[in-house]
Amino acid sequence: MGRDMEITIRQASPEDYDALCTIIDEVDTLHRDRMPHIFQKPPGPVRDREYILGLLADESVGLFVAQVEGQVAGFVHALVHDTPPWPVLVPRRRAFVDSVAVGQEFRRHGIGRALMHRAHVWATAKGAAEVELNVFEFNQPALAFYQALGYETSTRRMVRNLYDTDHADWR
Numbered sequence: 001m002g003r004d005m006e007i008t009i010r011q012a013s014p015e016d017y018d019a020l021c022t023i024i025d026e027v028d029t030l031h032r033d034r035m036p037h038i039f040q041k042p043p044g045p046v047r048d049r050e051y052i053l054g055l056l057a058d059e060s061v062g063l064f065v066a067q068v069e070g071q072v073a074g075f076v077h078a079l080v081h082d083t084p085p086w087p088v089l090v091p092r093r094r095a096f097v098d099s100v101a102v103g104q105e106f107r108r109h110g111i112g113r114a115l116m117h118r119a120h121v122w123a124t125a126k127g128a129a130e131v132e133l134n135v136f137e138f139n140q141p142a143l144a145f146y147q148a149l150g151y152e153t154s155t156r157r158m159v160r161n162l163y164d165t166d167h168a169d170w171r
């Protein structure tokens with residue numbers, strides 16, 4: 001697959017369900033392998049069809065696919081939301097990238113960058129002032145990718161295992 005492949009980014013459709021599930025399963029497998037204490041294989045489909053159709057019907061959700069030679073190569077799932085009406089928060093609209101993924105055989109061809117660009121354009125059209133996302137610390141390739149796109153760490157979420165025997169003196 002050459003670097004000059006034609007990539008089309010378009011709104012996802014119900015017909016993309018199976019292809020989306022295939023790519024989502026790759027991402028889920030990565031997370032299950034690295035964090036089996038958090039992630040498990042669902043007993044049914046990777047994602048219920050109704051869940052995907054619900055995303056497609058929601059005006060606050062952007063679900064876009066990258067297509068290469070007629071095949072879905074990746075997707076981005078974003079949503080917009082306003083800050084809660086708390087006096088301490090400056091009112092603003094933000095976009096959140098829930099997930100972006102590119103199938104293994106399509107990586108390193110600019111597809112992820114094109115998908116994120118589409119999410120940024122969509123978020124701007126929806127009135128978002130910024131885009132945020134979460135990424136697990138173990139996922140160094142994803143961290144490098146987001147940093148190359150100009151993302152910076154704004155908060156840090158920390159976890160402590162209460163069953164850690166190295167800290168048995170304090171629980």
